[in-house]
Amino acid sequence: MGYTLAEKVWNSHxxxxxxxxxDLLYIDLHLVNEVTSPQAFEGxxxxxxxxxxxxxxxxxxxxxxxxxxxxxxxxxxxxxxxxQTLRENCAAYGIHLFNMGSKDQGIVHVVGPQLxxxxxxxxxxxxxxxxxxxxxxxxxxxxxxxxEAEHVLATQTLPLQPxxxxxxxxxxxxxxxxxxxxxxxxLIAQIGTGGGQGYVLEYRGDSIRNMSMEARMTVCxxxxxxxxxxxxxxxxxxxxxxxxxxxxxxxxxxxxxAAEYWLSLGSDFDAVYDAEVTLDASQITPFVxxxxxxxxxxxxxxxxxxxxxxxxDRDRSAAQKSLAYxxxxxxxxxxxxxxxxxxLGSCTNGRIEDLxxxxxxxxxxxxxxxxxxxxxxxxxxxxAQAEEEGLDRIFVEAGAEWRFAGxxxxxxxxxxxxxxxxxxxxxxxxxxxxxxxxxxxxHLVSPPVAAATAVRGYISTPAxxxxxx
Amino acid sequence: MRKFTEHTGxxxxxxxxxxxxxxxxxxxxxKRVTRTGFEDALFADLRHEDGFPLDDPQFSGASIxxxxxxxxxxxxxxxxxxxxxxxGFKVVISPRFADIFRGNCGKAGxxxxxxxxxxxxxxxxxxxENPGMQMTVTLASQSIQCGEKEYAFEIDxxxxxxxxxxxxxxxxxxxxxxAITSYEVQRPAFLPQIEAx
Ligand code: SF4
Numbered sequence: 309m310g311y312t313l314a315e316k317v318w319n320s321h322x323x324x325x326x327x328x329x330x331d332l333l334y335i336d337l338h339l340v341n342e343v344t345s346p347q348a349f350e351g352x353x354x355x356x357x358x359x360x361x362x363x364x365x366x367x368x369x370x371x372x373x374x375x376x377x378x379x380x381x382x383x384x385x386x387x388x389x390x391x392q393t394l395r396e397n398c399a400a401y402g403i404h405l406f407n408m409g410s411k412d413q414g415i416v417h418v419v420g421p422q423l424x425x426x427x428x429x430x431x432x433x434x435x436x437x438x439x440x441x442x443x444x445x446x447x448x449x450x451x452x453x454x455x456e457a458e459h460v461l462a463t464q465t466l467p468l469q470p471x472x473x474x475x476x477x478x479x480x481x482x483x484x485x486x487x488x489x490x491x492x493x494x495l496i497a498q499i500g501t502g503g504g505q506g507y508v509l510e511y512r513g514d515s516i517r518n519m520s521m522e523a524r525m526t527v528c529x530x531x532x533x534x535x536x537x538x539x540x541x542x543x544x545x546x547x548x549x550x551x552x553x554x555x556x557x558x559x560x561x562x563x564x565x566a567a568e569y570w571l572s573l574g575s576d577f578d579a580v581y582d583a584e585v586t587l588d589a590s591q592i593t594p595f596v597x598x599x600x601x602x603x604x605x606x607x608x609x610x611x612x613x614x615x616x617x618x619x620x621d622r623d624r625s626a627a628q629k630s631l632a633y634x635x636x637x638x639x640x641x642x643x644x645x646x647x648x649x650x651x652l653g654s655c656t657n658g659r660i661e662d663l664x665x666x667x668x669x670x671x672x673x674x675x676x677x678x679x680x681x682x683x684x685x686x687x688x689x690x691x692a693q694a695e696e697e698g699l700d701r702i703f704v705e706a707g708a709e710w711r712f713a714g715x716x717x718x719x720x721x722x723x724x725x726x727x728x729x730x731x732x733x734x735x736x737x738x739x740x741x742x743x744x745x746x747x748x749x750x751h752l753v754s755p756p757v758a759a760a761t762a763v764r765g766y767i768s769t770p771a772x773x774x775x776x777x
Numbered sequence: 778m779r780k781f782t783e784h785t786g787x788x789x790x791x792x793x794x795x796x797x798x799x800x801x802x803x804x805x806x807x808k809r810v811t812r813t814g815f816e817d818a819l820f821a822d823l824r825h826e827d828g829f830p831l832d833d834p835q836f837s838g839a840s841i842x843x844x845x846x847x848x849x850x851x852x853x854x855x856x857x858x859x860x861x862x863x864x865g866f867k868v869v870i871s872p873r874f875a876d877i878f879r880g881n882c883g884k885a886g887x888x889x890x891x892x893x894x895x896x897x898x899x900x901x902x903x904x905x906e907n908p909g910m911q912m913t914v915t916l917a918s919q920s921i922q923c924g925e926k927e928y929a930f931e932i933d934x935x936x937x938x939x940x941x942x943x944x945x946x947x948x949x950x951x952x953x954x955x956a957i958t959s960y961e962v963q964r965p966a967f968l969p970q971i972e973a974x
Contacts, residue, residue, distance in 0.1 A: 323953065323956050323957055323960045324953050324956045328934070328935070329935055330935055332950060332953055332956070332957075334957070334960050334961075334964075336964075336968055336969075337969065343807050343808070343854075344807075344853070344854065344855070346809075346810035346811075347810070347811070347812040347855075350810070350811070350812055351812065355947070357947070360957075362973060363970040363971055363972055364970065364971075365971075366971050372808065384808075386808030386809065387808055389808070389810060390808055390810060393810045398973070402973040403973055404971045404972065404973045404974055405973075424969065425969045425971070427968070427969065430968065435853060436852075436853060437851070437852050437853040437877060451852075451853035451877055452853060452877070452880075453853055453854075453855035453858070453877060453880060453881035453884060453885075454855040454856075454881075455855060455881065455884035455885055455946070456880065456881075456884060458947065459884075459946055459947050459950065462947050462950075462951070463947060463950045463951060463957065464957065464961075465950055465953075465957055467935075467946060467949070467950065469933065469935070501795065501847065501850060502846070502847050502850070502873060505873065505875070505876060506876060535847075535850065535875065535876070537876050537877070556969040556971070558967035559967070562966065562967040563967075565965075565967070566965070566967045569965070601795060601797070601850075622794050622845070622846070626794060626795060719804050720804065721804050721805070721807070721808070738799075738851065738852075740797050740799045740800070740851060741799065741800065741822075742799060742800075742803055742822055743799055743804075746803070746822060
């Protein structure tokens with residue numbers, strides 16, 4: 309019996325295996341941010357321990373950095389304290405830190421891949437659940453808590469219980485206008501926010517193979533919204549092509565061996581998965597959430613569901629609660645919902661292809677009067693690239709705001725928040741109550757849908773824009 | 778970490794499913810840099826809602842939380858566990874926990890006990906009849922005593938052992954230092970390394 313991709317990566321990182329105990333797994337790369345790390349460093353210091361491998365650790369200022377006026381001190385005192393604490397900890401322990409506004413700074417899940425720090429077959433952890441993004445390269449990448457972060461800092465390992473594997477087959481081809489974001493929203497709507505619980509998801513099938521690396525990252529990013537620990541995709545020619553020119557990719561003399569190794573990681577033909585789901589890609593349409601978890605989503609041509617139509621009690625009461633919070637009436641067409649704000653960005657959809665897709669829709673158009681649109685590139689490199697391509701001008705001319713890189717309105721830890729009672733269409737990954745600001749209402753969508761919505765002022769696809777001048 | 782053997786305390790029902798970590802502790806409280814002092818942040822937005830049990834005098838001093846399924850979904854923030862512990866909770870019961878949350882509980886020393894959905898609803902009924910009642914949770918026998926009834930809960934055996942012994946994970950791992958070093962020697966040379974600048 310063969311092994312799955314995830315099992316291969318796991319097996320090649322076992323430092324110690326003892327029956328009845330978790331495996332001790334070696335961690336190739338530890339990503340650290342300002343929000344979840346201070347207590348890990350505090351614990352380390354209190355116990356008189358040091359960082360075992362600062363050279364396998366990088367730190368990023370991303371979660372609460374402002375996206376305007378970044379040359380000035382951070383206004384919010386607690387945010388400033390967290391960033392300051394991270395700077396002190398990195399200096400004390402010799403960890404490379406990406407300061408806000410510097411050339412390679414950005415959301416850590418955007419920066420890792422673009423620097424080539426994310427490579428197939430690696431184990432990658434971060435005190436952030438969307439670490440699953442890096443799985444697009446065939447790495448086993450997952451979020452950890454602060455105690456686990458402290459454990460990795462001290463030992464470069466983690467004791468972990470084996471997970472189960474789930475094959476997620478996205479068969480057939482996607483219709484035009486359907487993006488990776490719609491695929492993952494459709495999957496989560498099908499299997500639920502707990503559907504992937506205890507599993508590592510492996511995305512397979514034609515539509516995954518046809519996706520760009522960036523689109524694959526969007527899919528893997530939201531694995532955690534289906535409850536999965538991680539999601540991954542077998543490395544192929546696209547993976548290798550993407551990595552080729554990256555600063556941290558293997559050097560010339562090592563490149564061939566590395567590439568061969570990466571291609572050998574794909575699941576064996578006789579590998580056995582603990583579970584399997586299949587989605588017919590041709591049936592997927594642009595998706596949008598109506599509720600307060602990512603599984604509460606419908607096709608964009610659909611309607612706000614009626615809670616009475618749910619057969620399970622708990623789904624019904626959850627839907628009632630969500631609709632009350634979202635101030636939505638059952639039966640309303642999704643495309644009739646008016647929107648106050650649009651957020652384009654985050655580690656789900658803040659990469660250059662996402663900005664290009666949105667800019668293509670906005671080019672030569674204006675966003676709706678009174679609507680606010682924030683465009684926050686996922687990294688400073690994405691920002692520079694977009695500016696080189698003139699995308700920033702398209703956004704600004706359309707009436708959107710062009711910002712510096714960071715997590716921004718995805719979780720509203722910086723000043724970029726959705727005010728209470730305002731409705732935001734967002735390319736991020738979580739529509740939880742209060743996620744974008746207390747009382748904020750969030751609808752998750754793809755970048756083209758976000759852009760079209762900004763123009764029409766109602767949830768829309770680019771195809772709907774013929775309705776207006 | 779403190780050893781966990783048995784705990785008796787007031788049980789508080791939380792009759793909701795999918796209580797995510799943003800609800801347990803809203804993100805604005807994540808800006809602190811200390812490891813304790815999060816009691817005021819627990820359910821900070823929800824606790825003002827009508828009927829929310831946290832500040833209900835009937836459940837004052839509660840130390841056992843009995844929640845619906847999919848408790849602790851969403852972000853990896855361990856602050857959710859600290860906030861529960863700082864507020865005085867020693868045990869959380871749910872039919873299903875989010876993976877990362879459950880892992881964090883095990884690390885920090887909060888007992889996350891899995892019970893069947895029907896059993897949780899049973900306990901809710903008992904607490905409705907008798908608000909403020911105490912329950913006893915025993916780790917060795919994995920049992921919950923609620924009035925006359927006893928329920929068997931599930932917990933991962935390794936986490937159980939660590940909680941029972943009060944063992945710190947890092948100390949345990951550092952005992953394997955030689956194994957870690959020999960693993961490091963054979964790592965492929967092409968793997969990325971980043972020097973501090
Ligand atoms: S963009 Fe959002 S989801 Fe991604 S790392 Fe930042 S806060 Fe987390």
